[in-house]
Amino acid sequence: MTTSIESPRAARTVRRGGVNWEKWGWIYMRVSGVALVVLIFGHLFVNLMIGDGVKALDFAFVGGKLSNPFWQVWDTLMLWLALIHGANGMRTITNDYAHNRLVGVVVKGAILAATVVLIILGTLVVYTFDPCPAGAPTDLLPTFCTGG
Amino acid sequence: MASDVVEKSGPRAHEAVPTFTVTMIVRRFDPEVDEEPRWVDYDLQMHGTDRVLDALHKIKWEIDGSLAFRRSCAHGVCGSDAMRINGRNRLACKTLLKDLDVSQPIYVEALKGLPLEKDLIVDMEPFFDSFREVQPFLMASTKPKDGKERLQSPEQRARFDDTTKCILCAACTSSCPVFWTDGQYFGPAAIVNAHRFIFDSRDEGSQVRMDILNDQEGVWRCRTTFNCTDACPRGIQVTQAIAEVKQAIMRGKP
Ligand code: HEM
Ligand code: SF4
Numbered sequence A: 001m002t003t004s005i006e007s008p009r010a011a012r013t014v015r016r017g018g019v020n021w022e023k024w025g026w027i028y029m030r031v032s033g034v035a036l037v038v039l040i041f042g043h044l045f046v047n048l049m050i051g052d053g054v055k056a057l058d059f060a061f062v063g064g065k066l067s068n069p070f071w072q073v074w075d076t077l078m079l080w081l082a083l084i085h086g087a088n089g090m091r092t093i094t095n096d097y098a099h100n101r102l103v104g105v106v107v108k109g110a111i112l113a114a115t116v117v118l119i120i121l122g123t124l125v126v127y128t129f130d131p132c133p134a135g136a137p138t139d140l141l142p143t144f145c146t147g148g
Numbered sequence B: 001m002a003s004d005v006v007e008k009s010g011p012r013a014h015e016a017v018p019t020f021t022v023t024m025i026v027r028r029f030d031p032e033v034d035e036e037p038r039w040v041d042y043d044l045q046m047h048g049t050d051r052v053l054d055a056l057h058k059i060k061w062e063i064d065g066s067l068a069f070r071r072s073c074a075h076g077v078c079g080s081d082a083m084r085i086n087g088r089n090r091l092a093c094k095t096l097l098k099d100l101d102v103s104q105p106i107y108v109e110a111l112k113g114l115p116l117e118k119d120l121i122v123d124m125e126p127f128f129d130s131f132r133e134v135q136p137f138l139m140a141s142t143k144p145k146d147g148k149e150r151l152q153s154p155e156q157r158a159r160f161d162d163t164t165k166c167i168l169c170a171a172c173t174s175s176c177p178v179f180w181t182d183g184q185y186f187g188p189a190a191i192v193n194a195h196r197f198i199f200d201s202r203d204e205g206s207q208v209r210m211d212i213l214n215d216q217e218g219v220w221r222c223r224t225t226f227n228c229t230d231a232c233p234r235g236i237q238v239t240q241a242i243a244e245v246k247q248a249i250m251r252g253k254p
């Protein structure tokens, strides 16, 4: 006759239902990290290495890139992924160091606010940037402004 | 360098072993007198075969009997004497003086991140609380198949072999920077001991443990710094065990 000894303690009640933010946050850091390696290093390579390198960077260069749908999507992805990644990382660090609940809420609130403002501003710039402002000296503008 | 011969009087067997002078700087704290811990130095004549634990014994037995530290087996089995030696968590009984740089003072202090009680003694309760929380015992409520034993193949046993070696010394948990600042985090040792049962084919409580560690203060707090793996006196691949538990939680099964 075999006997089984019951578990010495009742199972701990699992408190929360719903989405496990801590787990998805962890997964997000890794997924966005992989995407950011490509996006950030691609960005640095195209801006700083190709052609004339860093000397090519001027209003016309930026205006030209932001008029190209490929770079609009690239920059938008980089903006959203990096800002949410950075904000989530700062949230984690806040959870490490904020011993007091109030401090934690204030710091995380500030991180959230800064992130939302930067994402909105950045996205606006990417899609509403005018590469050919009226009355600007033509030698500073991308070639396509002057019907080249 | 210095080659003084051991006191002639004592008929010691290892008289031939050369001695050297070593300075031990121990972080002392007597809660009845001190407001703050203070560093105290001791110059000792030690042998090449001596360990940090022997140096602490020498201080306690020959210089200052009030020095407080835990030790029991003195052979790396019981896990009582984990402490911070030159800034790294080690067992005093497994750290040979000659493996440290004895031309420099050796700093010895209590484990970090746990409440300091006296000298090298910390309150281990918060550590054991997290250990208890992961329910580190075999949970098997069904009857074994043929009514006798719960059989396991060598491969199934090997799956969790590494984490069976834990001696609960707390070296890993108290080396973890997340544990230092966030006292709620379960810490590596609790996860190692959960791993021991999560991957045991005889156990039926894996889901319960994985739910516990899927908590806000569970495995996701780990930042893969590898301090725990470096600290473990049993050579357990602690960081890897934590990563395996993370993977199991994402899969939803061991
Ligand atoms: C090259 C691309 C990047 C990769 C591969 C990457 C990868 C990662 C990973 C995997 C983590 C999680 C670490 C852990 O929890 O163990 C992390 C954390 C973090 N990342 Fe990134 N990241 C990248 C770019 C960035 C950028 C551009 C920012 C800033 C906007 C940033 C800010 C942070 C912060 C603040 C943390 C939290 C650090 C911590 O938990 O202590 N990262 N990163
Ligand atoms: S895993 Fe290693 S360092 Fe951590 S408590 Fe167990 S034996 Fe000590």
Ligand code: FES
Residues within 6 Å of the ligand: B070, B071, B072, B073, B074, B075, B076, B077, B078, B079, B080, B081, B082, B091, B092, B093, B094
């Ligand atoms: S005294 Fe037992 S492990 Fe060191």
